[in-house]
Amino acid sequence: MKKTLATLSLALMLGMTGVMANTAATVNGIEITVDEANKALKVLSKGKMTWEKLPKDGKTQLIQMMAPSKLVSEAAKKDLSEKEKEAALSGFWMQRSMSKMTVSDEKAKAAYKKMKKAAKAAKSKEKIPEFDKAKQSIKMQIAQEEIVGKLMKKAEIKIK
C-alpha cells in the first residue's frame, strides 16, 4: 500500500513539473503557456526568437505585452452575459458562412419582386427602396435563410 502511494505521489509530482514547464507566466493567476509565448514571439521576431532563448528582461517585456490581452479575455468571459456571447459567436460564424456563399442577382431580384408584391398586398405604407439599393441586403438575407434552412433540416427536433 505504501509503495502504491509513493508511486502515485511521484507520478503526480512528475505531472506537475510537466505543467510548470509549459507555463511561461501567470497573470492574476491566468496561465500564459510557453506555446502561447512562442506564438507571440514568432510574430514579433519573425520566427527568430523562442521563449527558451529569450533573456530574462525580454521574457518580462513579452509577458507584460501579453498580459492585457489575457486580462481582456478573462474579463470578457466574466462580464459578458451568455446571451451576448452566443450572439457574438453566432454572428461571427454566420458572417463567415455567408462569405463563402454566392447568391445570384436573379435570385435576389425574384425575392425583391416577391417582397414588393407582399408589401402591396398588405397595403404597406413603407417606401420600398430601389432594387439596386436593396440588393446587397436581400442577398445577405437569402444567404442567411439558406444556411439556417440547411441547419434546421439536419436538426433533430422532438416536440412533447
Add this chain to the structure above:
Amino acid sequence: MKNMILAMGLSLLVIQTPLAADALKNSLTNILNDKNSVGMVNLDNLSINGKPKPTTHFKKRSPNTIISTVKGYKIRKKEADAFLNKVTKGKVKDYDRLPKKQRKIVIKELVKIHTLKNKKSRPSTAVIATVNGVNIIKKEADNFLKRMTSGKVKDFDKLDKKQRKLLIRDLARPIVLKSEVDMNLTTEERDGILRQVWLEKQKSSIKVTNDEMLALYEEKKSQSLAVNPNAVIPAYLTIGKQLKSEVIEKKITQKLMKDVKIEINFDDHSTEDSNKSTTVIR
C-alpha cells in the same frame, strides 16, 4: 254606415285620378318642349332581367338551443353566433343561416377552442421539446410566446399542434446555430471574438476629453521628432479619430493592469542559475 264608407272611397279616387294624370301630362309636355331632351323616358333604374328572389325560410332557434354535443361538450347556438360574429367581423351573426357544410366547420372550430381552453397546462419546468438533445422547457416557450403576442397569449399548452410546431422551430434556431458554432469555431477564434465584443462595450462607456487627446498628440509628435527631426507630422484634426481610439485603449489597459500580479516562470539555461525562479511584478 257601409254606404258612407263606399262614398268616401269613391270620392277619394275621383280626387286622386286627375292629380296623377296631371303629373304624367306635365312630364310628357316637358319632354316635348325641352330642346335638349331626346324625347325618351329614362329607364336606367329599371331592372329588366329581374327575377323574383327565392324566399328561403330559416328555422330560427333560440340562443340557448343546444346545436351540437361533442364528447359531452354541449354547444349552444349563442356560442356559435358569437363565434361567427367575431370571425366574420359582424357580417354573419346567425348560425342557422349557414349551410350544412359551414355549420360543420363552425362546430369543429368551437370544439377545438373548447379543448384547448380546458386543456391542463404543464408545469413551467416541464420539458416540452428537445433540439439536438438540448431541452426546451415550457417557461422558455411561454416567455417567447408572451413576447411575440405582446402578452395576449402566454401558455404554450393552449396552442394547437401546428402553432406549437412553428413556435418550437423558432426556439430551435439559436440552439441549432449554437451547436454548429460549438463544432466549428476554435478556442482561439472564440477568444478573439469575445475580446473584441468586450472591448467595444468598454469603448462605448469611456469618455475622452480634448485635453487627453491633445496630450497624446504632443507625446507622439515629440517621439516622432526625436527619431526623425524632419518627420512630417499630420495635423491634429486629421487624426482625431485615431487619437481617441488610442486614448481609450490606453485607459482600458491602465484599468486592467492596475494591481495586476504577474508571475514569470524563468526556465533559463543560459544564466548562472539553472533552477526555476519566479519573479513577481506588482
